[in-house]
Amino acid sequence: MITLDHVSKVFRSPKDGDVVALKDIHLEIKRGEIFGIVGHSGAGKSTLLRLLNGLEKPTSGRVTVDGITISESSERELREARKKIGMIFQHFHLLWSRTVWENVAFPLELAGRSKKEIREKVDTLLERVGLTHRANAYPAQLSGGQKQRVGIARALANDPTVLLCDEATSALDPETTSSILELLKEIHRDTGITMVVITHEMSVVKRLCQSMAVMEDGKIVEQGDVEALFREPKHPVTRQFVESLITEKEESEQHSALIRIPSDRLDRLWGLLAERVKRGVTATILPDAVESDEHVALRISGPEEAVREVVEAIERGENRGVISHV
Numbered sequence: 001m002i003t004l005d006h007v008s009k010v011f012r013s014p015k016d017g018d019v020v021a022l023k024d025i026h027l028e029i030k031r032g033e034i035f036g037i038v039g040h041s042g043a044g045k046s047t048l049l050r051l052l053n054g055l056e057k058p059t060s061g062r063v064t065v066d067g068i069t070i071s072e073s074s075e076r077e078l079r080e081a082r083k084k085i086g087m088i089f090q091h092f093h094l095l096w097s098r099t100v101w102e103n104v105a106f107p108l109e110l111a112g113r114s115k116k117e118i119r120e121k122v123d124t125l126l127e128r129v130g131l132t133h134r135a136n137a138y139p140a141q142l143s144g145g146q147k148q149r150v151g152i153a154r155a156l157a158n159d160p161t162v163l164l165c166d167e168a169t170s171a172l173d174p175e176t177t178s179s180i181l182e183l184l185k186e187i188h189r190d191t192g193i194t195m196v197v198i199t200h201e202m203s204v205v206k207r208l209c210q211s212m213a214v215m216e217d218g219k220i221v222e223q224g225d226v227e228a229l230f231r232e233p234k235h236p237v238t239r240q241f242v243e244s245l246i247t248e249k250e251e252s253e254q255h256s257a258l259i260r261i262p263s264d265r266l267d268r269l270w271g272l273l274a275e276r277v278k279r280g281v282t283a284t285i286l287p288d289a290v291e292s293d294e295h296v297a298l299r300i301s302g303p304e305e306a307v308r309e310v311v312e313a314i315e316r317g318e319n320r321g322v323i324s325h326v
């Protein structure tokens with residue numbers, strides 16, 4: 001569906017000299033796939049995406065999208081090709097003086113569709129993204145998530161075969177991100193559209209994409225199946241991205257309970273904990289919270305379910321012992 005064949009891109013600037021944004025990229029994205037491209041800032045992700053809709057031409061190599069050689073197309077051919085390549089952006093890029101309805105109608109007007117066609121299509125798209133009730137609102141009156149829904153409806157106006165997503169959820173809070181990712185998944189399920197998703201958030205790749213490429217310094221350093229790359233990341237940059245997600249997840253899953261027990265019960269507590277340590281439960285004695293030599297305060301930490309089990313077991317087995325929850 002999408003092929004980049006030995007593509008390089010050099011930006012020539014008389015002031016700053018040459019900037020090599022992409023170096024000998026070879027990439028194939030299958031029809032109907034959701035493909036993630038991750039990398040740190042400046043890795044070349046946006047440049048790669050702009051090559052796919054012909055906003056930039058490669059310095060060398062060939063870019064093909066759905067049978068059209070984008071890298072060799074004329075401006076007129078590109079205008080035609082872009083109708084089939086929708087794009088959504090981090091900052092939405094909506095027309096502020098037009099209503100939601102008029103924003104979605106815009107690409108259809110440009111494509112010369114009849115008024116009736118436009119009316120039907122816009123109504124269907126607004127329903128699809130759940131914004132029928134906001135049709136007459138202006139972008140400034142919408143939440144971030146609603147603005148991105150308008151962006152998605154507009155991108156789908158000409159029934160594209162490819163949807164390019166440039167950091168589409170990076171300006172949104174976690175809850176809104178989830179709802180937009182859900183919407184993109186539904187659209188993919190319903191239409192089979194090929195999606196290219198650029199992001200620096202591994203959680204987005206994990207939830208949305210089937211395959212991915214990791215970029216660094218203008219090159220693809222690793223690519224493949226998302227599950228496989230998460231299971232066995234080889235390149236240090238991939239490992240760094242995977243670890244960033246694990247840390248994020250672990251932090252959100254860590255729970256702790258503070259309890260106070262008689263010191264002479266500690267031995268029995270360690271016995272009880274030993275069975276659970278492999279499930280990620282840890283216990284730390286809190287020296288500052290010790291009120292007397294007879295009692296000790298502990299922090300039990302780990303996954304929520306496992307922490308609850310330990311605390312319940314202490315309460316059950318040593319109910320005379322646990323004085324209180326601190």
Ligand SMILES: Nc1ncnc2c1ncn2[C@@H]1O[C@H](COP(=O)(O)OP(=O)(O)OP(=O)(O)O)[C@@H](O)[C@H]1O
Binds near residue numbers: 011012039046047
């Ligand atoms: N029009 C341009 N002129 C000169 N240099 C450019 C231009 N566009 C991009 N670059 C340079 O190319 C390199 C890759 O930039 P690009 O925007 O593709 O990276 P990115 O991975 O998308 O980063 P970010 O996430 O910060 O947007 C950078 O060094 C950037 O400064």
